[in-house]
Amino acid sequence: MSRHVALFAYPDCQLLDVSGPWQVFASANALSKQPLYQLTLAADAPGTLMTNGGLALEASHSLDQLAAFQPLDTLLVAGGSGVARQCAAPEVLKTLYTMASQVRRLGSICSGAFLLAAAGLLDGLRVTTHWRHADELAKRYPALRVEPDALYIESAGRYTSAGVTAGIDLALSLVEADHGAELAGQVARELVVFLHRPGGQSQFSQILRGQQSAGPLRRLLDRLHADPAGEHSVEQMATFMAVTPRHLSRLFKRHLNTTPNAYLTQLRLEQARLALLEPHQAVALERLAQRCRLGGAEQLRRQFQRYYGVSPSVYRQRFASSIQHPLTEADPCPLP
Structure with missing residues (x-):
């Protein structure tokens, strides 16, 4: 019926x-x-x-x-x-x-x-x-x-x-x-659309959100977006902005309602999310976490689940355009 x-x-x-x-x-x-x-x-x-x-x-x-x-x-x-x-x-x-x-x-x-x-x-x-x-x-x-x-x-x-x-x-x-x-x-x-985005997934990517409300942080955000996995301590970010770490934190709170480290973590999670969509690659979770500076595999799982509402493996199954290999703990095909 x-x-x-x-x-x-x-x-x-x-x-x-x-x-x-x-x-x-x-x-x-x-x-x-x-x-x-x-x-x-x-x-x-x-x-x-x-x-x-x-x-x-x-x-x-x-x-x-x-x-x-x-x-x-x-x-x-x-x-x-x-x-x-x-x-x-x-x-x-x-x-x-x-x-x-x-x-x-x-x-x-x-x-x-x-x-x-x-x-x-x-x-x-x-x-x-x-x-x-x-x-x-x-x-x-x-x-x-x-x-x-x-x-x-x-x-x-x-x-x-x-x-x-x-x-x-x-x-x-x-x-x-x-x-x-x-x-x-x-x-x-x-x-030719993703299957299907979880309802709780954000309407915006963190990059778009930051670009719209960055204010005086725009130059720093461009730097972070260009290389999320780079070495970006709060002290280094503050030096780049020519402000103290405390003032940098105030700027992030005022313009982005977050902290420098939390913002950077979200950028790195987006980098990991995009890597999960790469076709014809077996993605080792431990390797991916290290590549994106997100700690280990378990830390990546917890943060990914919290931010996107699904686990990395479920996300890849739903959204990868051409899944040739499962998400594995081993690393038979290392990421470049």
Whole structure:
């Protein structure tokens, strides 16, 4: 029996919020050679609507007509610049609230979280949205527990996700939950995307985060980013900046809300993460930890799990584009 998945779109929604998840489910159908998912595009009313990118979509049903589909397994709400008008539409909010009890999974892509929040469907739950809108979501709806850095979150049967491509990650996670990791992996490879980023993984890399808020630390961060595994003691960093170690720590706290050593550790973890994705290499964890100056294998495991939410071996299995060898403790093929 196929699962019925509906996506709710509206004028000035974000095109990829609709087409990304839709294609994940459609590809699952194509790759399994059977109709695992019945897909429906709904809107305020059936007919043509214009996305904020200028490309038209054709909705086959209105939102209230979805109530006739029983059972409706999953309903996902798109985000986009038109979401404010939907939040101010009482009939839309009422219909969403009514339908919430009739669907197994209710979720949003990007700023679609505002619409679910306006309908009173996220109160008391952990949620996320695009990083640009996270503060506003928390301010408007204080009953929500907004986690601005997560890619997607499931909380009490409600699903919220970050900007645009995170909707693909969310959809892949739903396919995996329904039909297993093998099919989700096939879909990811078909779409040439990673399978699938853990929901708790950061929306930003540490490099991008640092570049956006570095202030007077920019020259030092460029130096650290160029060679994370280099010798970078706090004293050496302070000398480079021509400040005392104590003042350097204050600068890191003020501009990056972290310490020099913690920032450097995160950079080194990113270096290790990228090394795990290198195809055709057997990566010895002990060797990788030494190469990235992260101590030993066990220390690397603990820090990797804490920062990325998965172990190094699981991360490699999910994300490596071409896995030829398992992650091992031995070192049959040393890294250069």
